[in-house]
Amino acid sequence: MRVLFYTLKQSFIQFGRNLNMSIISIFAITCMMLILSLFFIMALNINVAAETVKGEYDSIELFLLDDTTKKEAKAMIDDMKQQDGVSDAYYKSKKQALAEFKERWGDNGYLLDSLKDNPLPNSVVIMIGDLEKADALAKHAESYEGVEDIKYYKSTVDKLLKATHFMQIAAMIIMVFLIIVSIIVVSNTIKLTVFNRADEISIMKYVGATNWFIRGPFLVEGIIIGVLSAAIALLITGVVYQKIVELIGDQVYSMLSMPMVETEYLLSTYGWIFGALGVAIGCLGSLVSLRRFLDV
Amino acid sequence: MIVFDNVTKRYKSNVALENVSIKINKGDFVFLVGPSGAGKSTFIKLILKEIQADKGTVTVRDINVTKLRPRGVPKLRRNIGIVFQDFRLLPKKTVYENVAFAMEIIHQPRKLIKKNVPQVLTMMGIADKADKYPDELSAGEQQRVAIARAIVNKPRILIADEPTGNLDPNTAWEIMQLLNEINQRGTTIVMVTHAKDIVDKMGKRVIAIENGHIVRDEFGMYGYQEALAAGNESMFGTRPVNKVHTVRRIFRRGGGRK
Ligand SMILES: Nc1ncnc2c1ncn2[C@@H]1O[C@H](COP(=O)(O)OP(=O)(O)O)[C@@H](O)[C@H]1O
Ligand SMILES: [Mg+2]
Numbered sequence: 001m002r003v004l005f006y007t008l009k010q011s012f013i014q015f016g017r018n019l020n021m022s023i024i025s026i027f028a029i030t031c032m033m034l035i036l037s038l039f040f041i042m043a044l045n046i047n048v049a050a051e052t053v054k055g056e057y058d059s060i061e062l063f064l065l066d067d068t069t070k071k072e073a074k075a076m077i078d079d080m081k082q083q084d085g086v087s088d089a090y091y092k093s094k095k096q097a098l099a100e101f102k103e104r105w106g107d108n109g110y111l112l113d114s115l116k117d118n119p120l121p122n123s124v125v126i127m128i129g130d131l132e133k134a135d136a137l138a139k140h141a142e143s144y145e146g147v148e149d150i151k152y153y154k155s156t157v158d159k160l161l162k163a164t165h166f167m168q169i170a171a172m173i174i175m176v177f178l179i180i181v182s183i184i185v186v187s188n189t190i191k192l193t194v195f196n197r198a199d200e201i202s203i204m205k206y207v208g209a210t211n212w213f214i215r216g217p218f219l220v221e222g223i224i225i226g227v228l229s230a231a232i233a234l235l236i237t238g239v240v241y242q243k244i245v246e247l248i249g250d251q252v253y254s255m256l257s258m259p260m261v262e263t264e265y266l267l268s269t270y271g272w273i274f275g276a277l278g279v280a281i282g283c284l285g286s287l288v289s290l291r292r293f294l295d296v
Numbered sequence: 297m298i299v300f301d302n303v304t305k306r307y308k309s310n311v312a313l314e315n316v317s318i319k320i321n322k323g324d325f326v327f328l329v330g331p332s333g334a335g336k337s338t339f340i341k342l343i344l345k346e347i348q349a350d351k352g353t354v355t356v357r358d359i360n361v362t363k364l365r366p367r368g369v370p371k372l373r374r375n376i377g378i379v380f381q382d383f384r385l386l387p388k389k390t391v392y393e394n395v396a397f398a399m400e401i402i403h404q405p406r407k408l409i410k411k412n413v414p415q416v417l418t419m420m421g422i423a424d425k426a427d428k429y430p431d432e433l434s435a436g437e438q439q440r441v442a443i444a445r446a447i448v449n450k451p452r453i454l455i456a457d458e459p460t461g462n463l464d465p466n467t468a469w470e471i472m473q474l475l476n477e478i479n480q481r482g483t484t485i486v487m488v489t490h491a492k493d494i495v496d497k498m499g500k501r502v503i504a505i506e507n508g509h510i511v512r513d514e515f516g517m518y519g520y521q522e523a524l525a526a527g528n529e530s531m532f533g534t535r536p537v538n539k540v541h542t543v544r545r546i547f548r549r550g551g552g553r554k
Contacts, residue, residue: 003403200386206344207449208374209401211366 011220014193025189026229032178033233039174040270041241043167048261050160058128060138061151063121068146073124076144080126085133089126094118179281186222186285193221194293201294218286226282230274238267297322297484298343303352305338312338314508325479327495328488329518330505336488340455344376345369357452374402377446377454381461383438385430391441392426398445416444420474436467447478454478456487492518
């Protein structure tokens with residue numbers, strides 16, 4: 001208990017004495033974390049987009065030519081229902097389609113009111129039970145007479161998933177880079193404190209203080225730097241992202257028909273990563289400098 | 297208490313101590329003498345496990361220091377007090393705080409600190425300086441503080457590396473009286489020094505190291521009577537190699553005393 005108190009007190013004193021350098025390192029690490037944020041934001045949004053599309057992955061929509069009759073459509077539905085892997089198939093009129101569209105556009109829905117004709121086609125929606133069969137079913141459906149186009153999400157999903165994957169790898173690489181640079185930054189900052197306290201520590205070692213007791217305040221000093229950087233980076237990310245969502249969220253929604261990830265969700269998803277990064281960078285940074293300059 | 301058994305320490309190719317065997321008994325007061333570069337500090341660092349012997353065994357209070365794991369080092373050092381030539385007090389702490397610091401960092405209870413610190417300050421004759429800062433004290437007073445800090449945890453062994461090197465003869469002699477008193481109370485003392493007059497006056501055991509070897513180990517005087525008689529003004533001057541060997545043959549005790 002007293003040890004904990006001593007460690008905390010000492011670490012804050014050190015942090016304060018070394019304030020300039022601490023602020024510079026916090027600034028540097030925050031900047032790097034913000035770059036990471038950018039990748040996280042993109043990765044998360046694309047990922048959520050992929051998930052959203054994936055929800056529709058299990059359906060194939062056949063857009064019918066205008067002169068295709070309801071009867072022909074019914075025949076398609078019956079035929080599809082016979083196919084292996086189809087769980088359901090139903091008819092969607094152009095009226096229903098427009099209503100859905102309008103709903104999706106939300107506040108911008110009024111724009112559609114000015115339309116004289118409904119530009120959307122009638123369609124047949126096929127629900128797929130067994131995703132393995134999706135490709136074959138799509139091919140089969142394409143062969144029907146009276147089908148103008150077919151909306152099938154697999155390729156889109158694949159593309160999005162690839163993008164997510166790429167983003168994740170990029171984020172990983174940046175994260176490794178960030179960690180290494182940040183550790184160097186922290187260790188150089190701690191190095192100054194170590195030099196400031198070299199005499200004291202040398203005496204502590206002679207008197208028989210344990211290494212962890214000696215390291216404690218430096219570790220906490222490093223953690224303070226790391227966690228403060230993470231907190232600031234997270235705060236900036238949150239505020240800026242919120243602004244972006246407010247500014248272009250609606251456009252994104254109407255253009256891509258999917259919402260941007262909410263700020264709270266973003267922060268709660270990556271908050272702990274930033275926290276862990278901050279702690280890890282702080283600990284490793286100070287341990288590196290302690291090993292190099294103090295041999296404890 | 298402290299046993300070196302055939303200990304060798306090299307720094308790269310540079311041999312600092314070679315095949316040194318010696319035994320320092322409980323309650324001994326030992327002077328460690330020799331020219332600079334002889335290996336005295338190396339000897340002390342081996343006791344404290346600041347460095348690791350290349351060969352042989354160092355034993356301190358039945359602890360095999362050579363084999364001691366790093367995590368055992370703090371415990372070893374809690375039994376050894378140490379005093380340096382340059383005092384090494386913390387300038388931003390008062391006398392009291394400097395001494396209390398040694399107890400705080402090994403987590404001694406506050407009550408004990410409040411009891412022991414004034415006690416040792418009184419014993420060192422600096423009780424009235426408790427609230428002063430090191431730069432407000434004379435060199436002799438600073439060294440008293442350093443000694444107080446070294447003994448406040450009641451170590452069994454006190455190591456002093458030229459504790460009187462920065463002091464005038466009178467002050468040095470006062471410090472020696474204090475060390476003597478500490479020794480009388482049962483603490484084993486190993487003191488590195490160049491002060492011939494002090495060694496001669498104290499009449500304690502003298503271990504002379506030269507070129508990494510123990511060249512003499514006996515009670516009494518700083519220099520070699522024989523060497524002096526042979527016309528060498530200083531045992532530490534540059535001498536022909538054959539004379540070094542002569543001296544060694546005379547004083548070296550094979551395998552050391554055990
Ligand atoms: N860290 C070191 N690296 C290399 N050589 C060293 C180191 N420390 C001491 N030595 C060498 O070891 C020998 C003994 O040194 P030391 O024990 O410090 O002697 P003393 O304390 O008697 O003056 C000297 O030759 C010195 O140059
Ligand atoms: Mg020396």
